Structures are given as C-alpha cells and as structure tokens.
Amino acid sequence: MELDIAAPAGELTRALVDVESVSGGEGPLADTVEKALAGLPGLTVDRDGDAVVARTRLGLPSRVVLAGHLDTVPVAENLPARRDGDRLYGCGTSDMKAGVAVMLRLAATVPLASLAQDLTWVFYDNEEVAAARNGLRRLAAARRDWLEGDLAILMEPTSGEIEAGCQGTLRVVAALPGRRAHSARSWLGDNAIHRAGDLLSRLAAYQPRAVVLDGCEYREGLSAVRISGGVAGNVIPDRCEVMINFRFAPDRDEAGALAHVREVLAGYELELSDSVGGAPPGLAAPAAAAFVAATGRAPRAKYGWTDVARFAELGIPALNYGPGDPNLAHTRDEYVELALVDEAERVLRAYLTAGA
Structure with a gap:
C-alpha cells in the first residue's frame, strides 16, 4: 500500500484507520509506515518486529521523541472510516491513529533545516494488549539507544491538552476462606461470601489521597473491581475472592503502594496479581517547560497508566499529548474531531521549529 504522508492530517488519519491493525496484526501498517519514512531524506529508519523508529542526526543540542502505537482494539463494525461533518469515525481514530497521522505528516513536511532539535519518531506495536507484548517495552530492553532523548511526547489521546506523567496501578486478590455445607443446613457452614462484607465496607469507607506534583493534582483510588465465589445454588461457599485495584500517584513506588494496600486491608490474605509504577510529571525539565x-x-x-512510564524508567521526561478524546477510546462510535488533529499538528510544528 502506498501512503501519502504529506497529505493533510485529517485525510492521512482516514487512510491509516482504513488499514486494519488490531494488536498482533500491525505488520501491514508497519510495512507501509517503514516504506514511507524510508523515502524521506535525512532520516535513519530502523525496525524491530512491527516497531518502526526514524531519527534525524543533525547534531542539534537536544532531541525530542514523538511516540505512538500502531495497533487498535478489535474492530466493532466500525471500519472503514466515515466522515460526518467535522468528525471522523472509525476504529482507532481517537486511540490513536490521529496522533500517528500527525507524527507522519510532521516527518514529511517539516524541513530539516527548520528544526530546533533533533527528532525521533517511534511507531510501535501491541500497546493495547498484555504488557509483556508491548513493542515499546521491547525497544526499551533491546534497543535502548533508539529511544534516547531530552523529552518524549506520547501522542495518546488527551483532547489536545497536556497530561503530565501517569498514575501507577496494582491489583491484589483477597482470598476469604469459609466452610462448605448444604444450604439447607447453612448453620453447619461458614459462608465465605458473607465474609467479604467487612472488606467491602473498608473499601467503601476508604478516603483516597490527592497529591499535587508540579502543579498537577493526582487523585488515588482503591476499588473492588471483581468478586467471585460459590460453586452451586445449594452449597454454602467455602471460598470467595475479591480483586482490588489501587491507582496511585507517581510519588509512590510500587513497593510503597503495595505496603499501603496491605495496611488498609490488614488481616486479609492478599496476593499481588500485577503492578506497574507511574511516571512523575517531569515538568521541570527544560524541554518539557518549553513544550x-x-x-x-x-x-x-x-x-490512568500510559507508556510515558516506560520513558520515565529510562530517565527521559515524558508527556501525554494527542488530538483524540480518551473518553471515546475503544468505543463502537469512536471518532476524532478533525479540528483537534489540525491543532495538534500546528502546535507541534511551532514547538519543534521554535528558535531554529
């Protein structure tokens, strides 16, 4: 497929949306992106699996990384893309092919001589699935030098606002034991589901913390997200499990977050299911302040959690900024406001060429 990456960003978004790229099936789109970038002068283009990285090597004093994922969630009868007024509908329009379109158009239309800093474009795979498959995670582990920069801008949907850092997240499972019995003789048993009452009351009464970092307020949340128990309609259950999700501010590390959950739920057996740290705002970094x-x-x-945390782990300040609306991500009626796509291009173009 030929892709005109110099086309207006709205048209380019539509062309990208019409190339289906559900997680694990990004290959054809990665091929197209790689071919388009390889045809541009002054770029070094590399590929790792279905991740494509393009870099300028102008010797400028700083480097900005623009990053976005190529994959989408499964299609929900929302392809091909369709335009209705100033909106473009279709799978991935908001999350995040509009952002990818802006990245590609900038690569094609910003003259190298006008750049105020070197640039790296990172297009990666498998963001919408398990972290173990995430293409940016793979690059950070195996191709660390490809990601070097003074600032990373992750073009996740933010409705054109700057969203700094991200929350960390962990999940634990509380196991509540009981004693099985026939429900006709319930007094002979110990109902494990009933034992969840105190746990749920603690969670309902929990007062989440709000913390301000670099002028941004992060609100935490500790919530039951799933409960399971029981084996039959006539059996007193001898086990109940409650999954609890803690969204924590980036001033806590993973160990501290887990210790806090254990303190709040003292007396319960808790098993850690998964955990990932957040990212600080990083707004004091000169490149971030300039943006x-x-x-x-x-x-x-x-x-929420985004891949800015991966850049933060590498010591690279990172921000979320993209034209899509995060509230529309993954929905059947997903769309992007085309005016926001044009605005994101204008803002980034001005920033990347300022002072050149």
Whole structure:
C-alpha cells in the first residue's frame, strides 16, 4: 500500500484507520509506515518486529521523541472510516491513529533545516494488549539507544491538552476462606461470601489521597473491581475472592503502594496479581517547560497508566499529548474531531521549529 504522508492530517488519519491493525496484526501498517519514512531524506529508519523508529542526526543540542502505537482494539463494525461533518469515525481514530497521522505528516513536511532539535519518531506495536507484548517495552530492553532523548511526547489521546506523567496501578486478590455445607443446613457452614462484607465496607469507607506534583493534582483510588465465589445454588461457599485495584500517584513506588494496600486491608490474605509504577510529571525539565509554553495550555495530571512510564524508567521526561478524546477510546462510535488533529499538528510544528 502506498501512503501519502504529506497529505493533510485529517485525510492521512482516514487512510491509516482504513488499514486494519488490531494488536498482533500491525505488520501491514508497519510495512507501509517503514516504506514511507524510508523515502524521506535525512532520516535513519530502523525496525524491530512491527516497531518502526526514524531519527534525524543533525547534531542539534537536544532531541525530542514523538511516540505512538500502531495497533487498535478489535474492530466493532466500525471500519472503514466515515466522515460526518467535522468528525471522523472509525476504529482507532481517537486511540490513536490521529496522533500517528500527525507524527507522519510532521516527518514529511517539516524541513530539516527548520528544526530546533533533533527528532525521533517511534511507531510501535501491541500497546493495547498484555504488557509483556508491548513493542515499546521491547525497544526499551533491546534497543535502548533508539529511544534516547531530552523529552518524549506520547501522542495518546488527551483532547489536545497536556497530561503530565501517569498514575501507577496494582491489583491484589483477597482470598476469604469459609466452610462448605448444604444450604439447607447453612448453620453447619461458614459462608465465605458473607465474609467479604467487612472488606467491602473498608473499601467503601476508604478516603483516597490527592497529591499535587508540579502543579498537577493526582487523585488515588482503591476499588473492588471483581468478586467471585460459590460453586452451586445449594452449597454454602467455602471460598470467595475479591480483586482490588489501587491507582496511585507517581510519588509512590510500587513497593510503597503495595505496603499501603496491605495496611488498609490488614488481616486479609492478599496476593499481588500485577503492578506497574507511574511516571512523575517531569515538568521541570527544560524541554518539557518549553513544550508547555509552546502550547499555552496548563498541564493536568494523567489519570490512568500510559507508556510515558516506560520513558520515565529510562530517565527521559515524558508527556501525554494527542488530538483524540480518551473518553471515546475503544468505543463502537469512536471518532476524532478533525479540528483537534489540525491543532495538534500546528502546535507541534511551532514547538519543534521554535528558535531554529
């Protein structure tokens, strides 16, 4: 497939959306992106699996990394893309092919001589599935030098706002034991599901912390997200399990977050299911401060976890900034406002060429 990456960003978004790229099936789109970038002068283009990385080597004093994932969630009868007024509908429009389109158009249309800093473009695979398959995770482990930079801008959907850092997240499972019996003789048993009452009451009464970092307020949350128990309609259950999710501010590390959950739920047997740390705002970094100034937007905290955390682990300040609406991600009626796509291109173009 030929892709005109110099086309207007809205048209380019539509072309990208129409190339189905559900997680694990990004190969054809990665091929197309690689071919388009390889045809541009002054870029070094590398590939690892279905991740494509392009870099300038101008010897400028700083480097900015623009990153976005190529994959989408499964299609929900929302392909091909369709335009309705100023909106473009289709799978991946918001999350995050509009952001990818902006990245590609900038690569094609910003003259190298106008750049104020060197640039790296990272297009990666398998963001929407298990972390073990994440293409950026793979690059960080095996191709660390490809990701070097003074600032990373992850073009996740933010409705054109700057969302700094991200929350960490962990899940634990509380196992509540009981004693099985026939429900007709319930007094002979000990109902494990009933034992969940105190645990759920503690969670309902929990007062989450709010913490301000670099002017951004991160709100935490400790919530039961799943409960299971029972084996039959006439049996007193002897086991109940409650899964609990803790979304924590990036001033806590994973160990501290787990210790806090264990303290709140003292007396319960807790098994850690999964955990990943957050990312600090990083707004004090000169490159981040310059980007904030270029947008004229007041940064806000990122609620949720994103791959900015992977850059933070590498010591690279990272921000979320993209034209899509995060509330529309993964929905059947997903769409992007085309005006926001154009605005993101304008803002990034101005920032990347400022002072050149």
